[in-house]
Amino acid sequence: MAALARRFAGTDLSQLFLFVSPRADFDRVARDAARAFPGCHTVACSTAGEIGPDGYAEDAIIAVGLPAAHFATELLVVPDLAAFDGAALADRMVRTRIDLAARAQAFPTLFAFALIDGLSRREDALVAALAPALGHMSLFGGSTGDGRAFGRTRMAVNGDVLDGAAVVTLVATDCRAQVFSLDHLTPTETRMVVTAADPETRTVKEINAAPAAREYARVVGRDPDQLDTFAFAAHPVVVRLGDAHHVRAIQRVTPEGDLVFFSAIDEGMVLSVARSEDMAEHLERELSALSVHTAPSDILGCDCILRRIEAEEGQQSRAVSDVLARHRVVGFSTYGEQIGPIHINHTMTGVALYPPAAGGRRP
Known part of the structure; x- marks a missing residue:
């Protein structure tokens, strides 16, 4: 801090x-x-990893300051995601x-920047409650990681x-800003x-009327006994x-053979x-x-942990890091991302900040 x-x-x-590695003494x-x-x-x-001046980083603390000469902010703190009142929050x-x-x-x-507890399973409900109250203000965000x-x-x-908890930072600036969301996935005809x-716990018990994990493994051509984070990153599903289309990323397999997702899931949903x-x-x-x-x-970005894992598996971490560094992206790897009223996965959301029109100096 000094x-x-x-x-x-x-x-x-x-x-x-401050985007803080889970290896740090967070409270301090x-x-x-x-x-x-x-x-x-x-x-x-x-975080689930950091993004610094050289791209992907590990065991780091990334600091992003908003100068008062160009930015004003207000905070909306939601201290208990399990019990917030949607109407009162709006x-x-x-x-x-x-x-x-x-x-x-x-x-x-x-624009608005949301940071939400990535293990709360309340991101969908929170952004849905906030969306009607945002007016013309664009919102993006990331789910905190471990x-x-x-x-x-x-x-x-x-x-x-x-x-x-969650913290939504409302930002006013004289810079031009463009909120964005991107992913590199294209749906196939395999559905x-x-x-x-169980929508409350984001758990899928059956797919195609068969046990979920085994049927997913059959469809994507994997060994059902070797389903892990790497397999899920390599074979994402979208709705x-x-x-x-929006990614519905799988977090893990339960001992019972169910699939736990990072974002909202329900019966009748068609996954591609x-x-x-x-x-x-x-x-x-x-x-x-x-x-x-x-x-x-500068670009402030929230990048899904599954993208980082996919890059590692495909030996693209260095190439992706070079792109992030060249475009001045800083931020962190997340357990999920928010864009407008939607909570998504396997994406990058963020805001690109451009110099103010007067003077053109970098903020």
Whole structure:
């Protein structure tokens, strides 16, 4: 924190984000950050890996500061995801959004960045409750991680550590901003139907009226006794909502042979097995599209842990890291991503930030 304070010396920050490796002493990092930066909000979360100046990173703490000269923020904290009132939360969002717009009239661009406990299984309900209250404000976000242990994720606001919580940062800025979501998956004609499920726990018990794990393994051509995170990353499944497809990533197999998913699942849902494009080439193409008129000065990204695992399995980690570094992406690997009213997986969501029109200096 002392090193960070020196790095930001002379810059008045509106907010500081810390994406913290689960190997770090999270409580101490959060506490020391609040002491080192008393004049701004500090929001910290644990990760499933970090994205730094050189791309994918491990065992790191990534700090992202929003200078007050270009940004104003307000926080909407949801301390208990298990028991929030959707209508009351939407009312709070409306009031907070109006307050921020009134306080930061010189900053015409608005967006929201959500950090949600990645083991809460409440991301879908939260973003669905918030969506009607966002107005024209775009929302993206990531679910907090615990490496590959899936044991306990952490979050803190201004030094206070929270469990089972979410923090939505509402941002006003004089920079141009473009919220985006991308994935490198294309649905195939291979489909399966969820015939028995427990939506509350995101558990699928039967696919095509057969035990879920064994039927999934049969459909994708894998040994049912060797289904693991690597297999799920290699054979993702998607659902179609309207004209778009969204990944429904599998987290694990239970001892009973059920499949536990990272996001919402229900009986009757049709799952299509997806085919992957070359991840590095796709990422280069998508991020380059954000630079058609002007290159972003920075990109804040939330990248699914399954993308990192797929890159490792395909020996593409270095190539993907080079793309991330070249396009100035920083952020973290997540247990899921949010875009607008939807919680998704196996994607990258984020915001590209462009220099303010006046002066063109990098924020």
